[in-house]
Amino acid sequence: xxxxxxxxxxxxxxxxxxxxxxxxxxxxxxxxxxxxxxxxxxxxxxxxxxxxxxxxxxxxxxxxxxxxxxxxxxxxxxxxxxxxxxxxxxxxxxxxxxxxxxxxxxxxxxxxxxxxxxxxxxxxxxxxxxxxxxxxxxxxxxxxxxxxxxxxxxxxxxxxxxxxxxxxxxxxxxxxxxxxxxxxxxxxxxxxxxxxxxxxx
Amino acid sequence: xxxxxxxxxxxxxxxxxxxxxxxxxxxxxxxxxxxxxxxxxxxxxxxxxxxxxxxxxxxxxxxxxxxxxxxxxxxxxxxxxxxxxxxxxxxxxxxxxxxxxxxxxxxxxxxxxxxxxxxxxxxxxxxxxxxxxxxxxxxxxxxxxxxxxxxxxxxxxxxxxxxxxxxxxxxxxxxxxxxxxxxxxxxxxxxxxxxxxxxxxxxxxxxxxxxxxxxxxxxxxxxxxxxxxxxxxxxxxxxxxxxxxxxxxxxxxxxxxxxxxxxxxxxxxxxxxxxxxxxxxxxxxxxxxxxxxx
Numbered sequence: 001x002x003x004x005x006x007x008x009x010x011x012x013x014x015x016x017x018x019x020x021x022x023x024x025x026x027x028x029x030x031x032x033x034x035x036x037x038x039x040x041x042x043x044x045x046x047x048x049x050x051x052x053x054x055x056x057x058x059x060x061x062x063x064x065x066x067x068x069x070x071x072x073x074x075x076x077x078x079x080x081x082x083x084x085x086x087x088x089x090x091x092x093x094x095x096x097x098x099x100x101x102x103x104x105x106x107x108x109x110x111x112x113x114x115x116x117x118x119x120x121x122x123x124x125x126x127x128x129x130x131x132x133x134x135x136x137x138x139x140x141x142x143x144x145x146x147x148x149x150x151x152x153x154x155x156x157x158x159x160x161x162x163x164x165x166x167x168x169x170x171x172x173x174x175x176x177x178x179x180x181x182x183x184x185x186x187x188x189x190x191x192x193x194x195x196x197x198x199x200x201x
Numbered sequence: 202x203x204x205x206x207x208x209x210x211x212x213x214x215x216x217x218x219x220x221x222x223x224x225x226x227x228x229x230x231x232x233x234x235x236x237x238x239x240x241x242x243x244x245x246x247x248x249x250x251x252x253x254x255x256x257x258x259x260x261x262x263x264x265x266x267x268x269x270x271x272x273x274x275x276x277x278x279x280x281x282x283x284x285x286x287x288x289x290x291x292x293x294x295x296x297x298x299x300x301x302x303x304x305x306x307x308x309x310x311x312x313x314x315x316x317x318x319x320x321x322x323x324x325x326x327x328x329x330x331x332x333x334x335x336x337x338x339x340x341x342x343x344x345x346x347x348x349x350x351x352x353x354x355x356x357x358x359x360x361x362x363x364x365x366x367x368x369x370x371x372x373x374x375x376x377x378x379x380x381x382x383x384x385x386x387x388x389x390x391x392x393x394x395x396x397x398x399x400x401x402x403x404x405x406x407x408x409x410x411x412x413x414x415x416x417x418x419x420x421x422x423x424x425x426x427x428x429x430x431x432x433x434x435x436x437x438x439x440x441x442x443x444x445x446x447x448x449x450x451x452x453x454x455x456x457x458x459x460x461x462x463x464x465x466x467x468x469x470x471x472x473x474x475x476x477x478x479x480x481x482x483x484x485x486x487x488x489x490x491x492x493x494x495x
Contacts, residue, residue, distance in 0.1 A: 018204070051230045052485040054375055056278050065337040066279045068241060068358050068482070068489050081243045 079160025082153050086145055087123075087161075095165040103133035103140070106165035115201040116172045119158060120180040121191070123147070129192025144188060151177045231376045240482040247380050250476050257473025260466050261386060264428060271388035271395045272379075274370030274479065277362035279488070281340045282333045289351035293325030299350065300331075308342040316343075328355070357489035368402065369395040370479060372486040378479050393425055400478040407447070409471040410463050415453040431467035434459055 047053030050060050057063040084093055090102035097104035105111050110133065113119055123146025131138050146154045151174040158177070162169035239246045250258075261267070288296055297320050304313040316332050323329055331354070332339055340356055347354045360372040374397055379385045403409060408419070414432050416423040432447070437460050446460035455461060463471070482488050 049226075049230055051234070051376070054373060054485055056276060056373075062335075063485065063487075065335070066281065066358050066487050067484070068356075068487060084243065 076156075076160060076163070078153065079156035079158075080164075082149065082157040083160050086149070087157065095161065095167075102142075103131070103136075103138045105161050106167060108133050110196075111161050112167060112169045113201045114169075116158060116162075116170070116176050117180060118196055118199050118201050119162075120146075120154070120172065120177055121184070121196065121199060123149075123154060123158075124177075124181055124184055125188055126190035127192065128190035129195075131193035131196070142190070144190070147188070151175075151181065234376050234380060236380065237377050237483060240484060240487055242481075244481070246481045246483060247378060250381055251472060253469045253472035254476040255381075255473075257469035257471070257476070258382060258386070260470040261473055262384065264431075264470075266396075267386040267388040269388075269390060269392035269425070271391055272385075272397050272477065273374045273387050274364045274372070274395060274397045275362055276360045276365060276370075276373035276486075280333045280359050280361060281335065281337045282357050282359055283331045283340045283343055284328045284355045284357070285331050285347075285352065286328045286355050287353035288325070288327060289353065291350070291352060293323065296320075296352065297323070303343070303346055306342060306346070308338050312336060312339045333359075357491075358487050360486070360488045364395060367394075368398070370397050371490075372479070372482065372488045374479060375483060375485050377483060377485070396474065396477050397479040398477065400475040401480050404475060406468075406471045406475060409474050410467060411447050411449065413467060413470065414447055414461060414463075415449065418450050418453040428467075431464055431470065433462050433464055435462065436460075 045055070045058045047057070047059055047063075053060055053063055057066070087105075091097050091105050092102075095104060095106035110122065110131075111119060122142070124144060125147075126144040127140045127142040129140070131140055146157070149157070155172045155174040155177045158172040161167065162172065236245050236247070238244070285296075291299070300320055301317060303309055304317065309316070312332055312334065315334070319329070319331065332343065344354050344356050360370075362373075364370050365372070378397070379387075403412075412419050412425075413428045415427055416425040417427075434455050437443075437446075437458055442460045443462050445462050447463070449455075449461065480490075482490060
């Protein structure tokens with residue numbers, strides 16, 4: 001033991017005191033390096049604390065690139081959404097219609113036509129007058145509910161009608177809807193069953 | 202104490218930082234979690250549990266099911282995929298040449314080696330996986346180029362990982378899945394399988410009840426204890442006995458004049474198990490649900 005230490009431990013020299021000493025340089029360097037790489041890792045894997053971003057997606061951009069973009073499922077879901085918002089109120093979410101108000105769409109010969117020209121006219125122009133549906137006569141006054149929908153929304157909703165509740169008919173494309181809409185132009189004319197029958201399917 | 206203030210401040214900062222990281226941060230991030238919508242569908246997620254299923258969560262907790270079962274699916278990665286499902290009236294060689302000619306499209310350049318390489322050894326059988334990887338642009342560009350030539354392709358997003366291969370989940374578990382769980386029964390040991398999807402894997406309440414009463418009557422080497430206390434073994438009141446009685450194989454059935462009926466707890470637990478169906482694609486955990494056979 002050196003003389004200096006002896007002095008410090010000697011009770012007659014008073015209480016020992018805490019002394020400051022600088023942290024070794026290598027500890028500071030290692031800590032900063034670790035912090036730097038930690039920061040890099042957090043940046044690339046943390047998703048910036050976005051609650052929607054989980055591993056293994058790591059960033060919001062990468063998660064976005066895995067969102068299913070299209071496909072039949074998307075169109076069907078879109079059709080259902082629009083149907084339930086616009087058509088279902090009268091025709092029922094099950095397509096069964098409402099007595100005295102709206103005829104059924106499930107199994108209706110107007111929905112299950114071979115082509116979609118006649119069907120597309122109904123939401124685009126509306127109905128006024130008598131119409132036979134499944135052997136029953138209806139006196140209808142339907143507004144042009146589909147005129148305000150976009151081509152793709154109307155196509156999706158018509159496809160949904162033609163493929164739901166046991167209906168099995170071909171899909172309606174936005175181009176078909178656009179053709180009918182262009183043919184109608186600005187001559188909106190609510191029709192009855194006889195007038196509709198004169199149109200090509 | 203000379204440096205009392207320093208010690209106090211240091212302790213305060215250390216505790217405050219961990220409070221911030223463990224309590225405040227997560228609360229800020231996920232505390233406002235609400236019901237969300239299922240991708241490409243008008244449905245909400247998660248669906249509300251029935252009353253019996255809500256009570257069943259407490260039965261699940263009471264019997265310590267979470268000691269051996271987890272309710273969390275892990276996912277290691279995801280992929281955008283495009284499958285060729287029909288060649289139309291093209292010949293495989295024509296199609297191969299067509300794909301080769303597409304590879305000058307800038308969006309397809311990064312994947313050209315993989316796609317062309319896949320078709321090199323291909324004999325013309327469909328479906329064939331054309332591309333599987335990170336790049337959504339490759340998939341959408343390729344799908345757009347294939348549509349006008351009369352070739353049918355299917356685009357999908359798939360979740361990858363061991364749990365998903367085992368069929369224990371369709372995607373990773375996310376916070377929204379546990380919105381109505383109180384307390385959340387995550388579990389951390391898999392002596393038994395993960396139960397996130399058990400309501401889809403075994404959707405029959407009678408199956409669940411029989412499995413709770415006699416696990417080895419269904420899975421021969423199961424290590425799960427039989428939860429006999431959830432059932433009442435009683436004398437039959439007459440033939441043919443209670444309609445609720447379990448239909449058990451000979452080996453596990455009680456004496457001929459006895460029957461095994463589930464208690465209310467057993468039915469609640471079964472209802473809870475049937476409510477575990479993490480099968481909805483969400484924004485934070487996307488995948489394409491399989492609708493048609495590939």
